[in-house]
Amino acid sequence: MMVSKENPRPGGRSARVQAAVHQAVREMLARMERADVTIPLIAQRANVTPSTIYRRWGDLQELLADVAASRLQPETEPLKTGSGRSDLQAWAEQYADEMSSGAGRQMIRDILAVSGTANAEKCAGYTQQQLRVIIARAEEQGEAFPTLTELMDFVISPIMYRILFDQVPNSDYIHGLISRVMSKVRPSPETTETTVGVSGA
Amino acid sequence: MMVSKENPRPGGRSARVQAAVHQAVREMLARMERADVTIPLIAQRANVTPSTIYRRWGDLQELLADVAASRLQPETEPLKTGSGRSDLQAWAEQYADEMSSGAGRQMIRDILAVSGTANAEKCAGYTQQQLRVIIARAEEQGEAFPTLTELMDFVISPIMYRILFDQVPNSDYIHGLISRVMSKVRPSPETTETTVGVSGA
């Protein structure tokens, strides 16, 4: 059988505890200052003993990262808006909005704060999944379209950098990124620049 | 007078305490597991009482972020290698190396982990400072060269994204990014795409 590598024993109670703790964290993050969120308080709200949380997650950072990663999982496919390009524009704007909101920003930070990269990779994986859907649709319709690597490098990365280091990217900025990456598409049938591809997976 | 906005009273003792604490943190990060670095231990090594650290920095995360930000300040100008492009290539490779090393990665994470964006902005500011030097040199020699915004968006951002979310960028990858951003230079004298510029500062 093997349900998954994680949770050696995912049956009833463990799952309930995990759900209760996650929900407690989400509620508390919504209702109070993040600095006031502590493991003992979370435990109390989740009707769980603190040592359970310490044993399962280790510390607050890891727990917050775990919760954030699960919240960043997209629940819907990118909207169909008519063309690959406009799908991309609409999706990227929503992505930037969600990520640059106070809550979104904090979730990314929580994910990046822990030393293990598992959550961060999961997060990037979600993004790539969404982009692949858009790419596949565009190609199905015969549109020339950037590769996944190009989109990650020249649309997602600049947006994320600004969110993390600078200021929030607005809609015009995103439009500019997309214009630029689209204009590069199909520069010539066989061409230079195979060096960019590193994508893997 | 007004020495700076920070440190209302930067004279002798405060400065000594700050230096001792910073050095203690650097030494401990070099010598032990980060999970074992605690404020009481830092205080002991710096010959300072823990409450001093708590009052000045608040908590361990803020202290680590402060130390990391000060360590990321570049100490030298980008090397001159002959052309703007090769300056950029050399500098970007070194930047990526430093940032993707275990220590560099951790410093970025420490900086991003705190809610205030002051340290993150400082860090991005350092990068821009270095790039401006390269740009100025290139333009002085009449080379066509990308703008600061273009370099941040299409060279730095992809590198940083990979470091944070994915895997370390290698030299070929960076070369590809630079080729691409250079190939876009001077598409036409007066041109479209004024929408990309948001740089500020």
Added chain:
DNA sequence: AGCTAAAAGCAAATAATTTGCATTAGTGGC
């Protein structure tokens, strides 16, 4: 030199974290 207040030290009080042991409740064998 002397005054003032910011910064640091000290120690007691509070809160978080760790840990050993007891209990509960999934999982698989029968």
Added chain:
DNA sequence: GCCACTAATGCAAATTATTTGCTTTTAGCT
């Protein structure tokens, strides 16, 4: 379906980190 097995949780004591009121030191100023 019952039983044995063991992972996961609960509980409470011990440890460690953090906060806080008060005192002492010392930089900055006149």
